[in-house]
Amino acid sequence: MKQLVVISGKGGTGKTSITAALAAVAENAVLADCDVDAADLHLVLDPEIDKEEDFYSGETPVFDADLCTQCGLCLDNCRFNAVSTDFQPIKENCEGCGVCEFICPSGAVSMHPRWCGVKRVSRTRFGPMVHAELGIGEENSGKLVTDVRRTSAEIAERDGAEFVIVDGSPGVGCPVIASLTGADACLLVAEPTVSAIHDLERVAELLKHFRLPSACVINKRGVNPELEECIIGFCEASGIPVVGSYPYDAAFNRAQSERMTVVEYDPEGFGLTTRNIWEEIKQFMV
Amino acid sequence: MRIAVASGKGGTGKTTVATNLALHHMRQGRKVAFVDCDVEEPNAHLFLKPEMDDGTEVHMPVPVFDDDACLGEECRKCVELCRFKALIWMAGSVMPFTEMCHGCGLCKLACPADAISEGTRAVGHAYRGQLPGLTFHKGLMRIGEAMAPPLIRELKERATEDASNADIVLLDCPPGASCPVVQSLENVDFAVLVTEPTPFGLHDLGIAVKLLRKLDIPFGAVINRDGMGIDAHAHLRENGIDLLGTVPHSIEAAETYSRGEMLYDASPELEQAFTAIAERIESKAGGAV
Ligand code: SF4
Ligand code: SF4
Numbered sequence: 001m002k003q004l005v006v007i008s009g010k011g012g013t014g015k016t017s018i019t020a021a022l023a024a025v026a027e028n029a030v031l032a033d034c035d036v037d038a039a040d041l042h043l044v045l046d047p048e049i050d051k052e053e054d055f056y057s058g059e060t061p062v063f064d065a066d067l068c069t070q071c072g073l074c075l076d077n078c079r080f081n082a083v084s085t086d087f088q089p090i091k092e093n094c095e096g097c098g099v100c101e102f103i104c105p106s107g108a109v110s111m112h113p114r115w116c117g118v119k120r121v122s123r124t125r126f127g128p129m130v131h132a133e134l135g136i137g138e139e140n141s142g143k144l145v146t147d148v149r150r151t152s153a154e155i156a157e158r159d160g161a162e163f164v165i166v167d168g169s170p171g172v173g174c175p176v177i178a179s180l181t182g183a184d185a186c187l188l189v190a191e192p193t194v195s196a197i198h199d200l201e202r203v204a205e206l207l208k209h210f211r212l213p214s215a216c217v218i219n220k221r222g223v224n225p226e227l228e229e230c231i232i233g234f235c236e237a238s239g240i241p242v243v244g245s246y247p248y249d250a251a252f253n254r255a256q257s258e259r260m261t262v263v264e265y266d267p268e269g270f271g272l273t274t275r276n277i278w279e280e281i282k283q284f285m286v
Numbered sequence: 287m288r289i290a291v292a293s294g295k296g297g298t299g300k301t302t303v304a305t306n307l308a309l310h311h312m313r314q315g316r317k318v319a320f321v322d323c324d325v326e327e328p329n330a331h332l333f334l335k336p337e338m339d340d341g342t343e344v345h346m347p348v349p350v351f352d353d354d355a356c357l358g359e360e361c362r363k364c365v366e367l368c369r370f371k372a373l374i375w376m377a378g379s380v381m382p383f384t385e386m387c388h389g390c391g392l393c394k395l396a397c398p399a400d401a402i403s404e405g406t407r408a409v410g411h412a413y414r415g416q417l418p419g420l421t422f423h424k425g426l427m428r429i430g431e432a433m434a435p436p437l438i439r440e441l442k443e444r445a446t447e448d449a450s451n452a453d454i455v456l457l458d459c460p461p462g463a464s465c466p467v468v469q470s471l472e473n474v475d476f477a478v479l480v481t482e483p484t485p486f487g488l489h490d491l492g493i494a495v496k497l498l499r500k501l502d503i504p505f506g507a508v509i510n511r512d513g514m515g516i517d518a519h520a521h522l523r524e525n526g527i528d529l530l531g532t533v534p535h536s537i538e539a540a541e542t543y544s545r546g547e548m549l550y551d552a553s554p555e556l557e558q559a560f561t562a563i564a565e566r567i568e569s570k571a572g573g574a575v
Binding site for chain 1 (some may be wrong): 295296297298309326327329332333347367369370388389391392396417427429430431432434461462463464465467468484485486488489493496497500501514515516540541543544545546563
């Protein structure tokens with residue numbers, strides 16, 4: 001079983017649409033949505049949820065007003081401005097370190113597991129899918145990503161699936177690291193814009209630490225031919241083969257509105273393009 | 287006045303709206319402070335092109351251990367208490383993994399032997415830039431770094447210092463709706479949510495709206511690439527979301543953006559679009575900028 005992670009550095013490059021397209025052509029794959037901050041893959045794949053689990057990570061304090069003497073020690077020692085002047089936790093600021101519980105002389109503070117979101121295991125028309133939804137304003141997306149990755153790999157082992165295709169997280173921080181850890185290969189989606197190339201360079205830097213076989217797909221071809229050359233040049237210099245491209249086309253949006261992958265929407269055109277890209281990816285994954 | 291520009295996800299045009307609003311206010315002769323809070327992938331400088339300084343390193347506190355003072359194996363209090371697994375007991379002493387440390391200071395508070403003092407660790411750089419009428423701030427996190435909040439806090443502090451001289455502070459938030467965004471939205475007067483007329487765009491807008499309602503921050507939405515996809519206007523009406531304006535879709539706009547150029551200068555229509563958005567924000571946010 002091989003795990004392919006699709007990332008793009010920057011959001012909005014079409015990463016999710018391309019992940020969905022690959023899901024449509026890969027036979028025998030398990031799908032994972034690790035863009036837990038803005039999980040969108042389900043909008044195209046229409047999953048039927050089989051199992052839903054609450055996800056807890058870290059802890060959050062509870063203040064007991066009856067025991068609190070308003071001594072102010074928690075307020076003075078909290079480094080995250082997470083205690084209000086009327087001695088209630090400010091959840092948005094709280095890192096769950098437990099300094100308030102430790103420092104409170106009256107035992108008025110206790111720590112409890114923090115609910116961060118839900119994890120779901122579902123069925124789609126292209127195979128099983130693991131996805132998640134981070135609670136509003138919650139953190140620890142890295143841990144949720146790790147959990148989604150682990151569950152999708154377990155399902156793939158259980159079902160004897162050949163591939164896990166992961167819609168990775170954006171950025172170069174904790175969530176994308178969690179998306180890439182233990183993966184077998186990485187597909188970069190790049191669009192020919194100045195800002196996307198800037199992000200591509202940052203994410204390629206990150207990939208060096210992982211030493212994963214990586215390839216690149218160019219999306220929105222035609223918007224800026226000069227920058228396409230830039231991407232190709234950059235990929236060549238970085239040893240990342242460019243395995244295909246998609247033109248800038250309203251079909252991507254129309255397919256999305258119809259809850260279809262571009263492969264289903266346009267089997268002859270985008271379907272073929274995607275099949276070719278998938279064949280290339282399979283080559284370098286093994 | 288502090289205005290944050292946010293969106294549930296990346297790529298919807300948040301930076302486009304934020305930078306073009308900045309340009310509009312500059313053209314109106316106002317002093318603008320601009321903060322790019324996306325410390326993972328700052329992009330706003332590519333469009334505004336300010337003169338940047340060399341940057342200063344931003345640090346966060348981490349524990350430093352005095353092995354001689356440490357009580358050793360029997361104690362291990364710090365190791366047990368650290369909730370971020372930043373401390374482990376190994377080969378007869380405490381090993382700090384400062385990458386995991388949140389800098390909370392619990393270990394230092396708890397150590398019965400005063401064996402822990404505080405050092406620092408670099409999480410990234412903060413840069414200051416300048417254009418006539420605009421002060422620009424951006425941060426750049428070390429690649430692979432998990433601790434964005436200290437860097438965002440530093441940028442916001444810098445912007446607050448500048449704010450006394452600025453007529454308007456514009457914050458370009460990171461994508462998503464998790465903790466770095468919450469950090470960026472602290473103490474803002476009004477938020478602009480940028481969305482695009484696609485199912486993904488509207489779905490993610492919904493998440494951002496929930497966050498702002500929870501944080502009780504007044505907000506409105508801008509539809510970017512209006513006319514390119516589904517009818518976002520109806521969606522906003524149905525969900526009681528205030529429309530601040532639209533940026534019309536055109537190939538010309540996509541090309542201008544791809545080159546890292548400002549839409550405001552690309553055509554009179556686009557200039558008019560951003561002017562209308564700025565005016566609407568002003569009247570919604572209830573105060574002269
Ligand atoms: S709490 Fe202090 S004395 Fe105890 S193990 Fe940690 S450093 Fe050593
Ligand atoms: S400062 Fe907090 S997070 Fe860092 S090592 Fe000490 S207890 Fe752990």
